[in-house]
Amino acid sequence: MSLSNRRILILYGSETGTAQDKAEEIDRMCQRLRFHTDLDAMDNVKLNDLLQDYELVCFVIATTGQGHFPNSSRKFWKDLRRAKLPPNCLETPIPEEEPLPPRYTLSVRLSDAKGAPMQEQADEARSSPDFPPPLLLPHPNVNSAVVISNKRVTPSDHWQDVRLIELDVTFPLVHGMAYEPLPGDRVVVYPKNYPSDVQKLIDLMEWGSVADKQISLGAQSPNGLYPAENSTLRDLLTHNIDFMAVPSRSFLHKLAFYTTNVDHKEKLFELVQPDASQEFYDFTSRPRRTILEVLAEFYSSKIPYEAVPDVFPIIRGREFSIANGGKHWKKRQVIKRQHETSDDDAHRDGAVVYRLDVLAALVEYRTIIRKPREGLCSRYLKNLPAGTPLHVGMKRETPPPNGSISAERPLIGIATGTGVAPVRSLIHDRMRSLPRAETVLFFGCRNKGADFHFHEEWAGTEDLTVVPAFSRDPKDPEQPEPEANPAPTPKVTPDIKKTTEKQAINGSSGTSGTSGTEEQSATTEPSVVVYSYDEGKNYVQHLIRRHADKVCELLRKDAIICLCGNSGRMPKSVREALRDAAVSGGFCKDPEEAEKRLFDEKDPNKVVYWEETW
Template sequence: MPRRARPEGVTSGRSRKSEVSAGPGLRSLGREARRRRLGCRVQALDSYPVVNLINEPLVIFVCATTGQGDPPDNMKNFWRFIFRKNLPSTSLCQMDFAVLGLGDSSYAKFNFVAKKLYRRLLQLGGTALLPVCLGDDQHELGPDAAIDPWLHTLWEKVLGLHPMPIGLDVIPPGVPLPSKFALQFFQEAPEMCSGEQRGARTEPQSPPSELQPFLARMVTNRRVTGPSHFQDVRLIEFDITGSGINFAAGDVVLILPQNAASHVQQFCQALGLDPDQCFMLQPREPDVSCPERLPQPCSVRHLVSQYLDIASVPRRSFFELLACLSPHELERDKLLELSSPAGQEELSQYCSRPRRTALEVLCDFPHTAAAIPPDYLLDLIPPIRPRAFSIASSLLARPSRLQILMAVVQYQTRLKEPRRGLCSSWLASLDPEQGPVQVPLWVRPGGLTFPQAPDTPVIMVGPGTGVAPFRAAVQERVAQGRTENFLFFGCRQRDQDFYWEAEWKELEERGCLSLVTAFSRDQERKVYVQHRLRELGPLVWELLDHRGAYFYLAGNAKYMPADVSEALTSIFREEGGLSGPEAAAYLARLQRTLRYQTETWA
């Protein structure tokens, strides 16, 4: 039964720039609201008229954090509005709210957006139903470790304010809710309804976006690590002629990957689907719209290969819905156990830790998989999210070209089959020398911005593939006649993963670049970029304190950012004569004024 309470949400697609996707939290909240007969809308905040907030009695915000404590792209307009200084302190006095943050504690700005939003809503007069929830992807049980008890309290509070209508109860977890969409199948020639790349384009219209990406021709796909190196790293170049795409150093390119053809076939076999069959998608509720990325009509092959993320590691909600749909007693009992609060450790052991995919889970529960109604496919499997890569080239140096430096993700768990990154494996499999290859992509501003003043030095620390945005910055700055470029690059071995060695040396000879290297495995004692920073402490202090240099850091978020920060504070103490607290305050001031910027990923 529709109710006046209308939870709203904000989501962000996961990328290397984002702590974690908020999508699973939104789906779970929306489903649980429906079970409690609450008429709700679940939508991105930038698609919601923010001025209507003053009329909402109950709002639940779900938000991730990107970049350096920044809101996700689909929250930025809302973010600017909600922090306007002229908003009255009583603006939201009629609104009850709750904030759920989905984050990753390996990031320095862990759940920063959720914390800041919570404080701002209180400032505007909103009433918090309970403290902000800080979900952590690094917890051994994932974000659910914090979310489960928080949700239990939340629904108690909500039902206290908005009790169930007389004669109605909460729909129990074992009863499936109606699917959001109906798939109306029909017989048609596959070429009439496959819709391959219908949303993409090769000619200029409006700026490319997720809903209308540009089909860029892959020009080269070359391995740049040595044959004996443990990691396959690719330099990939795209031709963006006629796209209207423009970008600057620090920007990122987003790429929509596809599932492997073998996985598409395996998925269709497990669910008894004909990949060449066509369907029309019809929403079951008036306020639900069809995904704009899906063409109408659409083939099953297009849906599975280009939309459903069957290679993702499923969340608990996946098992909850499977249990509701399963006709097989033994499989249903196991699915109920895995989706119960008491079964979260077993779910972690079975799925999260070994990184078992949705497709592999379905193959482990064959009777359940074969009985899944096609109408529930979009409820069960999330959409493929675009992957973001730092752009590694400048239009000033390579007009109409865009390059990325990509490490192919592959690692072993206790499962027999190696785990592979969806996007990196797909891109690595494409060979432009065997025929034309087109990749859907678009560009957005990144988290790094470089100074406009021509005489401002920049210090860039980019170990491994973290050097990618700095290659774009060096190319751009050199083309503009800016030669005060100091690059600290680190890798394992000079002869295996020293990216762009010849290019850096040529720029050094021209006086356009000062390069400092750290090859950690080329000597008995491991040497990293933070060691080189300390060795050149007088130069770093001179550049930062006397010449107003900007400092940039990009790379893995696990240990390196903390080690570099420690090296900097040590330099501030030793070269600047600052005390420990003064050195920490100096670093904080650099961060606050954007003279210290980081782009890291877990």
């Protein structure tokens, strides 16, 4: 490509930092090729400026969940899909190696944005004495919050620590109006490093003489870095710098230039070579080795404190779905007294306070490294004491159908683990409305006595049926085995409502396969498809197929489907189960029609289907 000037704009859309790291790598490569480069997040650039000022633009996007665009790129992507764009204004993209679900592939996305065909894929609590100080950072668009409680909701001997954290979040009143949460909204929490880890880093880098002196970052601070006023180096390391992250290629590449040991320098350069992907993975991602551990291993590396913002990654906010709604928000208004003054004009009318619940599964695991691994935010939340002041952000995308009109339609909720949080918020929202249609919740977890979240609350919730799947519990010994040659009986549609109490207490019958104890015989019961990875288990997809008649009954009443949980195999398996249930229950005549009615966005008769996975 011939260019009148060697100028390139590199834009990234990143949720976890993967795309940003790759974009920085491309930026350095282009500079070596004598390009003048500009690097920024996609939503920070206006499309009109892009088309006028640049002849060459490179987009680096790492999708999130089931192939969704990251938050930092969605506004720009909508602009890019405008019909008035010149045809073929986008050149060929080169995606990363990991495949996306077929319905989310980049070739499909690109066709919406008038791009060229795609090339072949490229390679690629309880508060601890050491708890971080509660310094509030000036992140944009944050709200003041206070921790009300932090309770573990799984047994102490359970392998996973799940926390229910209550926050009082304050929203300013402007002209008598304030932000009002909706089901599906997310709270953004900004974790911090522990002082003992900060001191280890200071000692390793020999920054002791400057650690507590005020530092100036200048005008070229990285995107996402919002230090507190008059910050010291120690403050920056505690509240802004993520040195407990797994190192990226770009970090190791930068580190090599601050290493005096020849062997260390050679090893670092070897790890970042494009043909050393496996070695890089084995050294970093596989053991989940942290930056702090890497610096201890390459002890000859001494990074100047002035280079900290350029070399180290920035702490990102972690998003958690709101787990409550309706009257459980305990909304209250705080009126500002006339004699009070404030420099913040946004609070001149007072504020509204909402009690927001967060259900968080803490990340704790072991690798080949002896020391147990903990996520930065998980460790922070684990010891977050009541009374701690916070700054939290609020994120909203497309909320699930909510409000009084939507409450008149049945709801089929499908959730696994902590994915029950947004569904619970929606159920709370529906409880405010009358008339109100019924809700059926298919909930999957490991054990009835460990992570059956909110089961006591469900027992007293009106118009709600919970059908639980306990994937790791042994089969109920009182459950009779199916007869080898059952006598033919008339097909009976299971009345889920009548068995709600039994199901909520004992779990849904059956574990997997075609063995079932519904009121139907083996000759009339809808078949349960078992795949190799879920054989012998009891997952929500099995229950959806078993209760196909009930699912179709609700679909005929214009039901809303909401799916929430992990973005691994579960969403695909549930979609397949819904498709099978729609056919076996008589809502659709064949799988092709079911696929179209349930998931085809272009079908005018499509069922309302909302999904949030992570």
